Amino acid sequence: MRLLPHPATEDIELTEVLRALSDPVRLEIVVRLALSGVMNCGEAGDDLGVHKSTASHHYRTLREAGVVITKQEGRLKFMSLRRDDLESRFPGLLDSVLSAAGIPSPALIPSADVPAPR
Amino acid sequence: MRLLPHPATEDIELTEVLRALSDPVRLEIVVRLALSGVMNCGEAGDDLGVHKSTASHHYRTLREAGVVITKQEGRLKFMSLRRDDLESRFPGLLDSVLSAAGIPSPALIPSADVPAPR
């Protein structure tokens, strides 16, 4: 199981997080992750209306901004929100964005930085 | 005194607000407004390190995204954050961004959608 490169918590930049969240496609991915906890890229990108390579580009943007973490298991890559990291770096930010994006109540889904074992 | 065109509260889009806040120059302008309540464009753009026309472009972006409101009095234009509007549309969002941007405690400055009379 490999962990893809991503910024350390203290290196997450506010403007980069906001920029990552400011794209409708990426915001939708983030909403799905918030609702599901963990998703592989195929699930996360399903019915997004964009080519899979475009979705892959968005995964990378989210990862490099520090919004998601990605772990590979077999031929699947599991993504999850870096809820705890974001909360410690920018308290309340992710929850308010998720709430604004229409998620009923924030933090319904427990932090799941580690994907469930296969 | 004229009010420049800006979106109605219910037309403010989350992704546009996030995009407006995702530029370091614009975020700095927003931080200054949060600390000062009301500023004219000259004050807001002072020492930003960009040309005044660039700053003017950023004012427009912030206004069209629904983040600030601008009112003209004489030859000055006064900008202020749309705190109440943003709070009602996206509760907690602006405060968490301002807090993340290093403002000591959010909501220290009372909402000031209307510039102080000259």
Add this chain to the structure above:
DNA sequence: CGTATAGTTGGATTGTTGTCAAACAATAGA
């Protein structure tokens, strides 16, 4: 080993954005 699956990468295209400089508009005050 061959094939299917899952996702990434590179190229091409199209459109957007941040920036400056110069010209412009509007207002206040002399």
Add this chain to the structure above:
DNA sequence: TCTATTGTTTGACAACAATCCAACTATACG
């Protein structure tokens, strides 16, 4: 009315971003 002040608009330009398609990599499974 002339001039200084305040900010906007326009044009130009380079950098970036979103997208698709095709080719590629890596893993799992027959």
